[in-house]
Amino acid sequence: MSEDRAGASLRTPILGTAAAGLLLLALWQAGHAAYGTLVLPSPAETFWAMGKLATNGTLLPAVAQTAANALAGFAAAVLVGGMLGTFAGLWSPARHLLQPIATLALGVPAIAWVVLSLLWFGGSGLAVAFTVLVTTAPIVFAAATQGVLTLDGSLRRMARSFRVPWHVLMTDVYLPHMLTHLFPALATALAMSWKIAVMTELLGGTGGIGDGLATARVQVDTAAAMAWIVVIVVLLWMQDRLLLEPLRSRLEAWRRELPGAGASAFRSPAAT
Amino acid sequence: MTTDPLPGTDSGLVATEVAFAYGPLPVLDGLSITLPSTRLSCLVGPSGCGKSTLLALLGNLLAPARGTITHAFRRPAFVFQDPCLLPWRNAVDNIAFGLKAQSIPRRERRDRAEASLATVGLAPADAGKYPHQLSGGMRQRIALARALVVEPDFLLLDEPFNALDADLRRQMQDLVRQLIEERRLTALMVTHDRAEAVRLADRLFLMSAAPARIVAEHDIDRAFAERDDAFLQVQLAWLQDAARPVQN
Numbered sequence: 087m088s089e090d091r092a093g094a095s096l097r098t099p100i101l102g103t104a105a106a107g108l109l110l111l112a113l114w115q116a117g118h119a120a121y122g123t124l125v126l127p128s129p130a131e132t133f134w135a136m137g138k139l140a141t142n143g144t145l146l147p148a149v150a151q152t153a154a155n156a157l158a159g160f161a162a163a164v165l166v167g168g169m170l171g172t173f174a175g176l177w178s179p180a181r182h183l184l185q186p187i188a189t190l191a192l193g194v195p196a197i198a199w200v201v202l203s204l205l206w207f208g209g210s211g212l213a214v215a216f217t218v219l220v221t222t223a224p225i226v227f228a229a230a231t232q233g234v235l236t237l238d239g240s241l242r243r244m245a246r247s248f249r250v251p252w253h254v255l256m257t258d259v260y261l262p263h264m265l266t267h268l269f270p271a272l273a274t275a276l277a278m279s280w281k282i283a284v285m286t287e288l289l290g291g292t293g294g295i296g297d298g299l300a301t302a303r304v305q306v307d308t309a310a311a312m313a314w315i316v317v318i319v320v321l322l323w324m325q326d327r328l329l330l331e332p333l334r335s336r337l338e339a340w341r342r343e344l345p346g347a348g349a350s351a352f353r354s355p356a357a358t
Numbered sequence: 359m360t361t362d363p364l365p366g367t368d369s370g371l372v373a374t375e376v377a378f379a380y381g382p383l384p385v386l387d388g389l390s391i392t393l394p395s396t397r398l399s400c401l402v403g404p405s406g407c408g409k410s411t412l413l414a415l416l417g418n419l420l421a422p423a424r425g426t427i428t429h430a431f432r433r434p435a436f437v438f439q440d441p442c443l444l445p446w447r448n449a450v451d452n453i454a455f456g457l458k459a460q461s462i463p464r465r466e467r468r469d470r471a472e473a474s475l476a477t478v479g480l481a482p483a484d485a486g487k488y489p490h491q492l493s494g495g496m497r498q499r500i501a502l503a504r505a506l507v508v509e510p511d512f513l514l515l516d517e518p519f520n521a522l523d524a525d526l527r528r529q530m531q532d533l534v535r536q537l538i539e540e541r542r543l544t545a546l547m548v549t550h551d552r553a554e555a556v557r558l559a560d561r562l563f564l565m566s567a568a569p570a571r572i573v574a575e576h577d578i579d580r581a582f583a584e585r586d587d588a589f590l591q592v593q594l595a596w597l598q599d600a601a602r603p604v605q606n
Contacts, residue, residue, distance in 0.1 A: 244442035247419055248435070248456040248508065258455060262446040340446040340488045 127309040132316060135309035144298065149317065152294035155211050156283035159218025160276055166219065167226030168268070172260070174227070175234020185231070188224040196221045200286045209290040217286045222275040229271030233264030265337055273330050277322055284318060364430050370395035370512065370544035371416060376425035377569075378411055385411045387569035388425070393561070396542040398535065400555040402597070403565030409548040410516050412570070416546060417514045431544065435510035439517040441501035443489040449475070449500050450485040456508040474503040478533065495526040502530070506537060513538065515547040519554070531558055535582055552601075556593035557585060564600050574600040 111129055118128040127135070139145040174181040199217045207213035237260060245259050287296025295314055302310035364372065371393040378386045385408040393399050393416075401409050414420040416427060417434045435456065443452045454471035462470075472485055478499040489497055498518065505513060515534070519527045535558055538545045549555050555562055556578065564574040578585075578593060 240438065240440050240442045241444065243419070244436070244438065245455075247417065247438075248459050250455070250459045254458045258444060258447070258458070262444070340448075341490070342488075344487070344491045 124306075124308055127312055131309045132312040135307070136313035136316060139298070139310065139313055145317070148293065148295050148298050149321070151211070152280070152283050152287065152296065152318075153321075155214035155287070155292075155294060156218055156279040158211075159215035159283065160222060160279040162215065162219045163223040163226055163275060163279075164272065167223035168230050170223075171227040171230025172234055172264070175231040181231060184227070188227045191220060192224040192228075194220075196282055196285065200282075200289055203286065204290045209292045211292060213290055214283050214286040214292055214294070218279045218282050221282050222278055225271050225275045225278075226268070229267045230264060233267035234260060236267065237263045269334065269337060273326075273334075276325065276330075280318060280322055280325075364395075364428060368395050369393065370397075370431065371427065371429040373416060373422075373427045374425055376412075376415060376422045376427065378408075378415060378420065378423050380411075384569040386415070386422075387571065389565075389571050390425075391416075391563060391572050393544060393546055395544050397560035398538050398545045398547060398558055399561045399563060400559035401546060401548045401563045401565060402550065402552055402555045402601070403570065404567045405550060407565050407567050408570040409565060412565070413514050413516050413546065413548050417512070429512070431510075431512035433508060433510045434512040434514060435505035435508050437498075437501050437505045437513070437515045437518040439520050441489070441497040443497055443500060443504075445489050448486050448488050449480070449492065449496075452489070452500055453503045453507050456504050460508070470507055471503070474507045477506065477537070478503040479529075494521055495530070498522060498530060499533075502534065502537075506541075510543065513543050513545040515545065517548055517550065519549075527554075534558075539582070552594060552597050553590070556590050556597060558582075562593075562597060564597070573603070576600070 114126070114129050117126045118131075123131060136145070170180075170184055174184045196217070199220050203213040203216045203220075207216060241259055241263075245255050250258070283294065284296040284299065286292070287294040288300045289296075291297055291300060295318055299311055299314045302308070302314060364370070369392050371391075373389065373391045375388045375390055376386055377384070377388055389412065391412075401412065403409055411420065413436075415422055416429075417436060419436075444455065447455065450468060450471045453474055454467040457467040457470065472482070475482060475485060480496060480499055480503070484492065484496065489500075492500070498521070502518070518534070519530050522530060531554060534545075534547075537543075547555075547558065559578055562574075562576045562578065563572050564576075565571070566573045576593075576596060580589060
């Protein structure tokens, strides 16, 4: 790949993102012009409201609390879903027992889990983390099981022939393969964790971004509500750009072609 | 590591009356085989007769339902028909994989793996390449290096050159034969290619269809370098003759 093309491929996503951002801002402004501040405050009013939330000391503690709730639930889901999923993949009786339970858990609407966890744990951070755990763990479970089941049998046989200990079998053979299934599931579960956390906070009045949204609703402060929405969207976008994307690129280093390898010749110009 | 023979014999492995079945399907039925120590034995037979199963049994990957397998080796190593490389590890890490079963520090594992690249005819520049960036022949060389780097005293080869073209096949056959001689290893190779078997083997074993037994065995005493085409034709004729009753 020439330097020019490499530069172009780096610039294209940045330009694309900037263009998408500007387009959204323009549509937002047009919506505001058509319907007025009560229905859709302008971007300027929204950022002004966000500035107010930041300066009166509401914004940062709320973000920190939502992050703590969402990430605690997500971490527990990765641990529980990942371990049970691996176990179910390795041992079919466990799979036959756990798979229907995971399917059932996935079938329960997230809002039902919110109500149940608020009844069980009251309006605390624990209720939020628990809701995140039960709604995202089945996704991690299914991906981990699938990851174990789809490992090429010849690799397992090769590893057995060298008599490597079980922890090497996990770290060198199973885990790298499982990650190809797990990573997209983890990215989805992480984004879901934030949304579920906000929803539970909103209904439970447990503090955090969701609580801020509930307050804005009560006060019919659409600008503040929009400010909270922008905060959560920016947080999710930053998470994707700064955490998931570099991680994805690092994990998939082994799939890359050698520089100048034939495959790049077949890539469409639009993709480069 | 040179293979030690069984005490008081020049045999590397003796299997007696071995039986094995996959569920109700008998694969081996009272099979007996004696492998000469520090020699390459080749196993030929009709496809699906249980050659690979026998290899797995003799290499301790499977346990026989009946019969005994006696051997003096401590470190068997396999080379399979498919190179079975870890796609997410580069060439050197794939070679070093087998060493993880031994308590060898990371640095030494890497050094030994790098040194073994040259043994199988790979360049130092190939060390960091991932399997999908290498040709089929190079991948099979890495699989061979991975087996040799653990310093095995019993090398088991399951149709290792099947996927290679004729030239590459010949190169790899010569390399394996040379390494077995240099290291004085006991080796057993499964092949469906009779010409390959008579060219490489010190002892030939012919298996019947499943449930399999050894129906003929034959020593080829001539040194590898002195096996000319005329000699190989005679050996091949013997093998074809012996195989006629078991052909399916």
